Amino acid sequence: MSPFQSADELNHYLRVGQIAHGQFMGHRVGETESGGDVERSFLDIYRPFHRLMTKYDEKVHREDIITAGLVNNNGIYQFQSFPNTAIYSPLLYAPSAIAVFLTTKLEVKPLYVFYSARVATAIVSALISFFGLLLARKGRYYLFVILMLPMVLSLYSAVNQDAMVIALSAFGIGLISFLTGDEGKSPSKKLPAVSAALILVAMARPPYLLLTAAVLSLVKNKSIRFIACAAVMALTAIASIIWVIYLKKSVWIPFFVPGMHVSIGEQISFIVHNPLQFIKVILNTIIHQGNIYLHQGIGDIGWLDTPMPDWYFCLTLYMAVIAAVADIFSGTTPSYRNKIESIGIPLAVCASVVLTFLAILTTQYLNYTPVGADEVIGVQGRYMIPLAIFLAVAVPHVSIPNRVRDVVGATIPLALFAWAIVTASVLSWTIIDRYYLETASRPPDFHIHIAASSDFASVPRKVGGHIDNVTVQDNHIAITGWALRSGSGNSELVLVTRYQLQDLEARKMSRIDVVNVLKDQKLQWSGFHVTGTIAPEEGNLTADDFCLVSKDPEYGDTLVDGSGAACRGDMASPR
Known part of the structure; x- marks a missing residue:
């Protein structure tokens, strides 16, 4: 070890x-x-x-x-x-x-x-x-x-x-x-x-x-x-x-x-x-x-x-x-x-x-x-x-x-x-x-279902989780953080933005630090790493141009804290 x-x-x-x-x-x-x-x-x-x-x-x-x-x-x-x-x-x-x-x-x-x-x-x-x-x-x-x-x-x-x-x-x-x-x-x-x-x-x-x-x-x-x-x-x-x-x-x-x-x-x-x-x-x-x-x-x-x-x-x-x-x-x-x-x-x-x-x-x-x-x-x-x-x-x-x-x-x-x-x-x-192996196999059920949306009106007011980092480079976007997700097969992430995104993919990440702080074992695999490509004609996307929503049968619909200013409005305090 x-x-x-x-x-x-x-x-x-x-x-x-x-x-x-x-x-x-x-x-x-x-x-x-x-x-x-x-x-x-x-x-x-x-x-x-x-x-x-x-x-x-x-x-x-x-x-x-x-x-x-x-x-x-x-x-x-x-x-x-x-x-x-x-x-x-x-x-x-x-x-x-x-x-x-x-x-x-x-x-x-x-x-x-x-x-x-x-x-x-x-x-x-x-x-x-x-x-x-x-x-x-x-x-x-x-x-x-x-x-x-x-x-x-x-x-x-x-x-x-x-x-x-x-x-x-x-x-x-x-x-x-x-x-x-x-x-x-x-x-x-x-x-x-x-x-x-x-x-x-x-x-x-x-x-x-x-x-x-x-x-x-x-x-x-x-x-x-x-x-x-x-x-x-x-x-x-x-x-x-x-x-x-x-x-x-x-x-x-x-x-x-x-x-x-x-x-x-x-x-x-x-x-x-x-x-x-x-x-x-x-x-x-x-x-x-x-x-x-x-x-x-x-x-x-x-x-x-x-x-x-x-x-x-x-x-x-x-x-x-x-x-x-x-x-x-x-x-x-x-x-x-x-x-x-x-x-x-x-x-x-x-x-x-x-x-x-x-x-x-x-x-x-x-x-x-x-x-x-x-x-x-x-x-x-x-x-x-x-x-x-x-x-x-x-x-x-x-x-x-x-x-x-x-x-x-x-x-x-x-x-x-x-x-x-x-x-x-x-x-x-x-x-x-x-x-030790760079090509390590992934944990079971490593991928998260993710969808794109442009409906800002559907963004929930309840806030939970946190976006730790957003990287935009050469029309590629990468988002990491954690959400209130129990790991259920029915849970999903929704990326809300006015831009057209392609090749969206989301992977699970273990977040034992979240478990240790919130003392909730169901959040062990609450971490995420989202990647996607912005269509070239769409221009430059910034961190304020999108929000990430988690839909989970255990925790309900929550806006991930750290989402863009256009999505937040007057939200509840994050968990």
């Missing part, structure tokens, strides 16, 4: 630099900034790669690597604001922070300091995941599929906290699975390790606290009392609550974007007074964005702008189902002590996963969504990966003849191995194609 091309990797790396410098906690400055002191070279090596983000036509060149490689440590530290990562525990960044500290002391070039942080994250996350798989007594095949997803592999190879969260989730579930059948001496002594893993996971995102219900499955072990499981859950809750209180007092700042009214207090009031409307918000979000979360969780890598092929998503879903079914018929863990436990505990674990998902949506609705909005914005598919991991402990066990079990045990590992080879190959090619 090209440097800094994982979601928010720069801000994660700044947080690592702050920790390596000895500032373990982020701190708030005023009401709008939160972060810490970081050496200036951390930003200097980022600049050559900034242009790649969300721009499918931009590639990594040899000069970019050389420019970043020439940057030296200057020993100048300055405050940088990175509020979205300043809130994360320093323990989750420990491997990369230690690597940065050591390589900086050895006066390694900053670019290679960055690579050392990536390598440290990859090695430690992979090792923790390996031991989780090794310990697991149930759900092992399913757990392997989750840990081999392209999104997981790309996170392991980048600087972020998600890699450690996923690895610790796998280790915690593996250890819980192991302890359910460990009738050896004092299995309760291993519970602190379970508690430590769960605490770190819950500190990453408070909704994960609900996943601690997975420890209830330990009551299968006659040597572990229910009170011990409850103590683990209570300790995790106390640690998480203390952490959230500290963040609220010293680090966290309210989310603010001009034009978006976000208020936790007002949003809570809206939910309390409109509970049925809030239920509708959750349902709308699941219906309209559930498929997006699934695709992102499996393999929309980079800045969520580099998807795996469609056929690979289908193959992986089939493989996950096959692996889960194989786990059901190949489990070796002991039975629960009674029917109430055998039914109630797996249901409790599944319920905790569902509640965690709803808690994530609710948290994002409170913190990042405009008051009273119809859908939750700001949720990303990778947030759901720990939830999928915790489902492994709820896999039931069905007794089957030994001969059938032997067949399952012989064929499933081979199928998983073949799928893993396919995954590694497709992921490698996708990365090479996206970042």
Whole structure:
């Protein structure tokens, strides 16, 4: 993966630099900034790669690597604001922070300091995941599929906290699975390790606290009392609550974007007074964005702008189902002590996963969504990966003849191995194609339907999106920007002008920057690049001679902000 091309990797790396410098906690400055002191070279090596983000036509060149490689440590530290990562525990960044500290002391070039942080994250996350798989007594095949997803592999190879969260989730579930059948001496002594893993996971995102219900499955072990499981859950809750209180007092700042009214207090009031409307918000979000979360969780890598092929998503879903079914018929863990436990505990674990998902949506609705909005914005598919991991402990066990079990045990590992080879190959090619080949293939459905019109009276008054650049040269026009487009096949762009245009074409562009600001996943492919030719007899067209209208079933008809003065009139404020 090209440097800094994982979601928010720069801000994660700044947080690592702050920790390596000895500032373990982020701190708030005023009401709008939160972060810490970081050496200036951390930003200097980022600049050559900034242009790649969300721009499918931009590639990594040899000069970019050389420019970043020439940057030296200057020993100048300055405050940088990175509020979205300043809130994360320093323990989750420990491997990369230690690597940065050591390589900086050895006066390694900053670019290679960055690579050392990536390598440290990859090695430690992979090792923790390996031991989780090794310990697991149930759900092992399913757990392997989750840990081999392209999104997981790309996170392991980048600087972020998600890699450690996923690895610790796998280790915690593996250890819980192991302890359910460990009738050896004092299995309760291993519970602190379970508690430590769960605490770190819950500190990453408070909704994960609900996943601690997975420890209830330990009551299968006659040597572990229910009170011990409850103590683990209570300790995790106390640690998480203390952490959230500290963040609220010293680090966290309210989310603010001009034009978006976000208020936790007002949003809570809206939910309390409109509970049925809030239920509708959750349902709308699941219906309209559930498929997006699934695709992102499996393999929309980079800045969520580099998807795996469609056929690979289908193959992986089939493989996950096959692996889960194989786990059901190949489990070796002991039975629960009674029917109430055998039914109630797996249901409790599944319920905790569902509640965690709803808690994530609710948290994002409170913190990042405009008051009273119809859908939750700001949720990303990778947030759901720990939830999928915790489902492994709820896999039931069905007794089957030994001969059938032997067949399952012989064929499933081979199928998983073949799928893993396919995954590694497709992921490698996708990365090479996206970042390094000048003739890279386009994302699916890359073209946008576009039409021309001279009816200025039909231009809508509602404004949304933005025209970033207009170029007119030798009768050729090029327009880039973004519009309020959900990517639906029924959406289109209309170029309104009195001039006759020929060869109009519009291409999709990924705009993860728009997604990050507006916290709306449906706008991931809202960017556009419009090209056309002006008839020679028409004269010279200028930026004031046209307007661009977006027609979308989700957002309605909107005039793209930045259109010519002749089109704007007295318009509404842009979104």
